[in-house]
Amino acid sequence: MQVQTHVDIHSEWGIVAARQAGRKLAREIGFGSVDQARVTTAISELARNIYLYANKGQIHIEEATSSGKRGIKIIATDEGPGIKDVRRVMEDGYTTSGGLGAGLPGVKRLMDEFKIDSEPDEGTTITTVKWLR
Amino acid sequence: MNQQIRELIHVHKSTITDEWMKEVEKFREDDYLQSISDTVYQNTNREFVDMLFNTVGQEGEDVKETISNYTDRLIQLGWPLNYIIRGMQEFRKVAVESLIRNDDQTRDIEFYQEVEDWVDEVVNILVGHYSGSWENTVFLQKMALKELSAPLIPVFDNISVMPLIGTIDTERAKQIMENLLTGVIEHRSQVVLIDITGVPVVDTMVAHHIIQASEAVRLVGAKCILVGIRPEIAQTIVNLGIDLGKFPTKSSLKKGIESALEMTSHQIVEIEE
Numbered sequence: 001m002q003v004q005t006h007v008d009i010h011s012e013w014g015i016v017a018a019r020q021a022g023r024k025l026a027r028e029i030g031f032g033s034v035d036q037a038r039v040t041t042a043i044s045e046l047a048r049n050i051y052l053y054a055n056k057g058q059i060h061i062e063e064a065t066s067s068g069k070r071g072i073k074i075i076a077t078d079e080g081p082g083i084k085d086v087r088r089v090m091e092d093g094y095t096t097s098g099g100l101g102a103g104l105p106g107v108k109r110l111m112d113e114f115k116i117d118s119e120p121d122e123g124t125t126i127t128t129v130k131w132l133r
Numbered sequence: 134m135n136q137q138i139r140e141l142i143h144v145h146k147s148t149i150t151d152e153w154m155k156e157v158e159k160f161r162e163d164d165y166l167q168s169i170s171d172t173v174y175q176n177t178n179r180e181f182v183d184m185l186f187n188t189v190g191q192e193g194e195d196v197k198e199t200i201s202n203y204t205d206r207l208i209q210l211g212w213p214l215n216y217i218i219r220g221m222q223e224f225r226k227v228a229v230e231s232l233i234r235n236d237d238q239t240r241d242i243e244f245y246q247e248v249e250d251w252v253d254e255v256v257n258i259l260v261g262h263y264s265g266s267w268e269n270t271v272f273l274q275k276m277a278l279k280e281l282s283a284p285l286i287p288v289f290d291n292i293s294v295m296p297l298i299g300t301i302d303t304e305r306a307k308q309i310m311e312n313l314l315t316g317v318i319e320h321r322s323q324v325v326l327i328d329i330t331g332v333p334v335v336d337t338m339v340a341h342h343i344i345q346a347s348e349a350v351r352l353v354g355a356k357c358i359l360v361g362i363r364p365e366i367a368q369t370i371v372n373l374g375i376d377l378g379k380f381p382t383k384s385s386l387k388k389g390i391e392s393a394l395e396m397t398s399h400q401i402v403e404i405e406e
């Protein structure tokens with residue numbers, strides 16, 4: 001059975017709810033405590049970016065399977081301003097909000113697969129997967 | 134409501150009341166009104182319907198007064214808003230039906246509109262009262278949480294500890310900064326230990342706030358030590374690429390206090406008997 005959850009992000013409470021949902025599913029799939037923390041932190045980064053830059057959006061969390069592997073897939077979508085230069089936001093330290101600029105490159109390192117689809121003025125969808133080892 | 138209809142409602146008071154009580158009894162099963170005893174439920178219903186008949190005869194401020202006296206008690210006893218709303222819906226139905234049934238002219242629409250307007254007004258006052266009381270509760274809880282959120286505790290001369298437990302949001306991050314700075318000055322702290330054992334997720338925002346707070350503490354002449362970094366948190370911080378290299382850290386509060394004592398030229402010694 002495929003497990004799926006969606007969490008709406010439109011306030012800081014949404015970020016907490018998404019994190020909790022992600023940690024719960026990661027634990028159920030069988031991730032250890034370090035990977036649970038990685039997945040939870042990745043969700044936190046993506047959800048906070050939605051809240052900060054797009055005001056609102058969704059986090060989808062689901063179980064992923066591929067040729068015998070199991071894992072967790074996180075899809076963060078919003079209809080915000082979009083990202084013009086996708087390569088740029090992946091540089092460590094690049095930020096438009098006075099943050100650390102470590103969020104997106106950090107998520108890429110925390111997870112195993114990472115992809116950004118974004119159109120300026122249309123929105124952003126970030127898909128990322130962590131496989132069980 | 135026009136005078137004639139007011140009088141008609143009072144004329145049919147006992148039928149309306151009886152039918153209403155019956156209807157209200159029905160919806161008791163499906164919510165958590167079940168846990169309430171029969172007598173309490175019936176008494177409350179009786180008071181509710183009496184209150185409604187009272188307001189039928191009243192105007193303006195008096196209506197508000199009657200309603201708020203009644204709702205204040207319901208709120209205190211924790212009756213759900215659901216009960217009130219459904220009670221009002223039933224009252225509208227029962228009252229209109231009974232008026233129409235006993236009428237020789239055909240004034241259905243007039244009855245319906247008059248009663249509807251009156252019910253709307255009462256519902257508005259009730260809901261306003263209820264939500265005002267929730268807002269108040271939420272406000273008080275927020276204040277209580279705020280007080281709990283970032284305490285700075287002086288433990289030795291010039292050494293203070295800030296234990297952080299739970300999620301850190303923007304509001305709380307502000308609180309941490311404020312309490313750190315005012316506390317450091319007030320307690321003349323030279324070393325502050327920030328304990329993050331109880332923080333479930335350390336993401337870039339939390340890290341950023343902690344780094345900023347410790348910079349600010351340095352500017353007022355004290356030093357910060359970060360303690361209680363759990364192994365899995367240490368790994369995620371490294372993955373995020375956050376450099377805590379120039380940030381003094383210790384694995385436990387105990388080790389942190391030992392090094393704080395050293396930094397303030399103190400020592401704990403055992404006394405031999």
Ligand SMILES: Nc1ncnc2c1ncn2[C@@H]1O[C@H](COP(=O)(O)OP(=O)(O)OP(=O)(O)O)[C@@H](O)[C@H]1O
Nearest residue numbers: 049053082089095096099100101102103104124337
């Ligand atoms: N969903 C999004 N929509 C639009 N722009 C975004 C979105 N997510 C990220 N960005 C842009 O990418 C930049 C880099 O994001 P990243 O999360 O790496 O760093 P940051 O949010 O600025 O700081 P932090 O280290 O606190 O995460 C942001 O400053 C922002 O301009």
Ligand SMILES: [Mg+2]
Nearest residue numbers: 045049103104
């Ligand atoms: Mg970010």
